Amino acid sequence: MNSWDYALAYNEASGTQLYSTADIEKFKNGSDPVNFPNSQMLDEIISRNGFQTGHDLTFTGGTDINQYYLAVGYLSQDGVVEKNNFSRYSARFNMISTLTPKFKITSRLSGTSSRIKEPLVPGGKDTYLMDEGIIQTAARYPSVYTTILPNGDYGIGPESMGTPIAWINSPSFSDNPIWKFSGNMNAEFKTHKRFGFINYGGL
16 A cells, blocks of 8 residues: 555554654655655566567477477566576477387486576575565565665665565575476287286386
């Protein structure tokens, strides 16, 4: 809510007059933005559109003996918060080898390489992650606290640890690469029985 609405609600909820009528008027008219601001921290944090791009290529082919399937992909997604990005490269390869009319081997391999980049809360606050620290705090801190002063300095916030605006513009940053691989192999041997086949298991 706006700072003057917060001031009125605080006075009513607490049963006090912490914010006087003159204070509330200063919040409204913006005559003293340093001491009586109307900060919209969540709007300042969520400041851009999240652009996403993805590309995929698929190849299939083979012979009577070997058939293959190959897929590769790339994904890049920007968050609505500055300096927040997720990217991923992926690949999958399947091969079916019919070595004899009775013996077939199926192989599957897959892997991904992803990277998560996001701003973090600097040291000194219990919650440092972007979603729990920066975004949730921006939604929780009242608008009566200054984010950026006219001289370019950052406000100290209600806990004297700064505000989410200061944190997101700090060098504190997370760059988290993640690698995942998986694979299996399955061998099938048909018997002379009327029904089914013997499966010699996967690897």
